[in-house]
Amino acid sequence: KKLEIETALAFIQKPESYIRQHFTKPHFEIWHELRGRKMFELNTQRKDSFKSISRTQTFTPITNDPNILFSKLLDHVEEAFEKARKCSYSVGKLHIFLKTQRFTYHATDVKLSQRQLYPLLMRKELNEAFNRIYKKGVMYRTTGCTLSDFSEAQAQQTTLFNDVKKENKVERIYSLLESNKVDFGTMLFDKPRMQEKKKRTLSTPIYNLG
Numbered sequence: 274k275k276l277e278i279e280t281a282l283a284f285i286q287k288p289e290s291y292i293r294q295h296f297t298k299p300h301f302e303i304w305h306e307l308r309g310r311k312m313f314e315l316n317t318q319r320k321d322s323f324k325s326i327s328r329t330q331t332f333t334p335i336t337n338d339p340n341i342l343f344s345k346l347l348d349h350v351e352e353a354f355e356k357a358r359k360c361s362y363s364v365g366k367l368h369i370f371l372k373t374q375r376f377t378y379h380a381t382d383v384k385l386s387q388r389q390l391y392p393l394l395m396r397k398e399l400n401e402a403f404n405r406i407y408k409k410g411v412m413y414r415t416t417g418c419t420l421s422d423f424s425e426a427q428a429q430q431t432t433l434f435n436d437v438k439k440e441n442k443v444e445r446i447y448s449l450l451e452s453n454k455v456d457f458g459t460m461l462f463d464k465p466r467m468q469e470k471k472k473r474t475l476s477t478p479i480y481n482l483g
Contacts (some may be wrong), residue, residue: 281307319348323360328353329417335374337412342371345416346456349401353420363388365422367395369402372415379406390426391443 276295278284285307292304302312313474334344346369365388370380375380383402389395 277325325419325421326353326356326381327417329415331415335412335414336432337410342407342416344414346403346418349416349418351419354392357420358390361426362423363426364420366422370417370420371406371413374412374414378406381405388424391447393443394440
């Protein structure tokens with residue numbers, strides 16, 4: 274508006290010399306595109322490589338119930354890890370956050386000592402991370418997570434610290450879930466109960482992995 278350009282038409286009607294003088298390179302490229310000159314190649318291929326994978330959701334009503342917030346957060350983590358597995362990634366770092374009613378963020382990072390494919394194997398770390406950022410009495414409106422520090426799942430090495438027996442059990446559980454051969458309600462918690470209008474306490478399934 275400072276340059277008296279309020280519409281796309283007014284923008285493309287400006288001469289090239291004017292655009293070069295007053296705008297940056299991205300605006301110059303957009304100016305060409307709007308005038309019918311191709312500046313970018315269209316990539317129609319499905320994206321199959323990522324530096325990070327995020328999942329987030331804003332919900333109503335706002336809440337400070339730790340059970341609801343943690344369950345929503347676990348849902349995001351499950352969805353993000355499922356995407357990572359489809360890309361054959363194991364995960365080395367997890368970022369989680371809660372956004373308050375006042376739009377401030379409470380967040381923390383979880384650096385995994387051993388890269389993971391399945392969130393069930395890191396429930397202790399997730400619970401500890403959630404307790405670091407959750408503040409009693411604060412109303413929250415959004416939960417979310419971001420996975421990063423990926424490596425190829427096939428290249429993951431087994432160490433002396435791996436509980437191979439437990440990992441095999443968890444892998445079988447997820448294989449059954451993802452093949453729809455069994456249904457525990459959801460992966461780590463019972464999502465349908467969150468959608469009921471009647472207030473209920475959320476709980477997560479307890480698997481005996483010992």
